[in-house]
Amino acid sequence: MKKTGRFLTKAGHARTSGSMDPDGSGRTARNASRRAFLTVLAAGAGGLIPGSAPAGASARSRVSDSFPASSGTAYRRLRGDPFELGVASGDPTTDGIVLWTRLALDPVAPDGLGGMPSRPVEVEWQLAADERFAAVLASGTAIARSAAAHSVHVEVDGLAPGREYFYRFRAEGHVSPAGRTRTAPVGTTPLTFAVAACAHWEHGHFTAYRRMTEQEPDLVVHLGDYMYEYPPDGYTAVSGSVRSFAGSTCRTLADYRLRHAQYKSDPDLRAAHRAAPWLVALDDHEIENNWAASASSTGAPGFHERRAHAFRAYYENMPLRRSSVPTGARIRVNRRLAWGGLASFHLLDTRQFRDDQACQDGARAGCDERLDDRRTILGDEQRRWLLDGLARSEARWNLIGQQVLMAQRDLREGPGRELNMDGWDGYPADRARLLRGIRAGGAANPVVLTGDAHMHHAAVLREDFDDPDAPAAAVELVASSVSSDGDGYRDEARIAEMLRENPHISYIDQRRGYILCRLTPEELRAEFRTLEYVSRRGAPARTSARFSVPAGRSALE
Template structure:
């Protein structure tokens, strides 16, 4: 969640990302500044697996690395039945612009085994870590067994990475009985410690969904903000807003240096999507927060998107092309769940009413307005039409359900959430109904609080049908320690009868999907201003298959 309002958004800067002429010009500009998929095809740091036995290993380059290059840890992501994406990034000096790697291309070995001791390596191969991609490595391992836990690691020269643990999804036709997931979001480094991630790492979940604001563009001072380091002095490179590719790369280095975040990544596969702060607060499509030309902002967006891909366990399909990247995608967990991961930033119309809280009106209710873009919206609806999953889960960024800020008839709503795109929301609700989606679960980040919400067919009529369930997962760190009951708790609960829970402490949501029901646990810590706080389940709900709506567990 970001401050409301923006600085003098000018009408002449209303730029459509679908404008063919300007789009071509921007893509051309992006190609001049950044490598594109086509230009980089021969040099991508990707690898496919080779059998461990009988394979002829490629000759290794001399790495000439004199200290541990795996300071940012390892990660895996986007599990499929037969493959998973493995990630690492070489950075022996993570707080230097080049990570201490210079411009040399380095060969990295990788291994996958069924045991953490690598007694029997099943797959191994090599990948090239390129300076053009900040020496990140993305390995799309193929030929794995569905529904299986694997261990992986990387090696370059004499250096061995930490061991990572991951898993594949069950076969899409498999009648899977359960899935346990964690939903996290919003981790402003300067707001406190990542204690929540230590607990996520220790939780017995199958996969973690990160719903945006993995990174914040704001300056981080030498003491780490609210972390108030006394034994660490962060360099000045972090004490400025991120603007350039080097800035964003360095900021990921700072975030990924956190031991608790590294532990969570090493323990569970992640499925990531972004919100605004990975680029800039409250941007909308090609329109920045401040009044600068879109073509200038899109250079910044290209840098942000590029660094996001470099630092996340994402496949080649998500590699940006200049300022554009297709992040929305679909995953399955047997016949139990279909995940439609959305991107509600890149294609949205500009926020109505200068992005300030406002009652619904002609500007916000314009049917032409969209938060997903037409192509993504149609992709979502088509996916529901063809879905055979019991649960259709929609991981996305901003609050989907209506959220009135007052009890008055003309109560203001957030113009940065789906409330500011009511026609877009109505089309999605209608599409879910037309597709016969009976068990619709929406996972949301952004707001730095935990909500449990019944999704209504008509939010202005509390008696209308409940068509789904939404949970917001609060934040890992953004908003500092937080409180159990904010000052506006009574007001919000009265103004929004479909809101069943509201808590402003830091934490995550744990969901266990089953054939009969889904259980939703809100897990919160008492504080993040000091590390090591215990975690507790502070609220639990159940939504039954075939009977939308939240019930206390």
């Protein structure tokens, strides 16, 4: 993807038109609009409000009728609905948002192109103040090209801060479901956001995404393993496979495109994308298990090309800005997003710049190689970028989104230690440098958000984990998996062992789920949400633990 113009659409500039409600707050209209929209999402009605068209009109025709006539003279028709993969938005700013869709007639077509014709397709888009699109504020067209798997990334700017918007697309007579998004505020308006990671298709249903959607987050932070690269039954869960992968091991561009399309065919995932803007950062399974920079974990040849294919497909299928367009086997994942004066999100990349895992990877005891002071998981440049950004931040909270467990976690009971070489335990010198830098920089209220572990954790990050009185640098909140490892469990005896060995960890839970965070200037409240099963649909979610992080203290209450 060296010529970015082939893979990006031309963004349209928003046309704003004053206040959305009489008092200018947007609250009344926004709350009613949100309730109605989420009711429709839960019912699976594709983002249309019941009763918004004459009786007997189809959902598709109701929406299509309100689009202006196409500017094209020769109006083509695709043979079916091209919006099988849904819509999404992401990377919000105070005045803009990324809108995404990818056209596909058959998500599991073997060539990875979704059964689309090879020709370009003109895609119209609209952004409105209401879910009925009575007040369209911005619109435009983009070209979906076969070279980019018919994906569309529209960067809309010129919007009002802290506002809720609705968006949709049309292509050759077919109209997408509507999505709901929002811009970042200017002040310190409270924020509700969800943290999720690790969704293995075969291991279970994505009910956690559905339950997350029902809680109306303003933002979703996804910290990696959005999809898995394995062949069918290449990684089995104790509860067995619930559904099968399409295709084989992901190695080619077509393989990765097909796997992403299969994931987007899941209705619960599509609903979560329609409900709120996302911040996304990849981990290992978007490419290959436990890869490290240029090193393949399997030693298979052609890893450079495989990585380039994976990054290209990842960009094509995510609501990312053009700053993340890959260049060959490189992609920009680490970036910073401000949520007004309340929070700054610092997203990290713990894969592209790390040294290879010590002692042949895995859980290891007595691995002296990991102690080498030169070993890094972030790379010097990215660490400086993070610490400089933290030092300059004027936000009330600094949320560091990253992929692998940062807290030390001894897996062995009793004398000696057994540690996971793929996490920060495999890079303790780099962890110490980072935690010292965080404390020295004086950034307000640092909180680390983490994925990967397939278990919930709540921990305090200390400069010296062997000294319970050592200064605390930050708090870490780790989200369990959406479905990876199948039906969860809660082994109370094993949890008690791990908590004894790791007194800086306050909570562990092996069930599937996500974290719901409510942030105000005074505190961060984290609810660890869990599901008892994912091997069948419809599991309820409940709050298994709540923690409060008070402003001014790196502590869990």
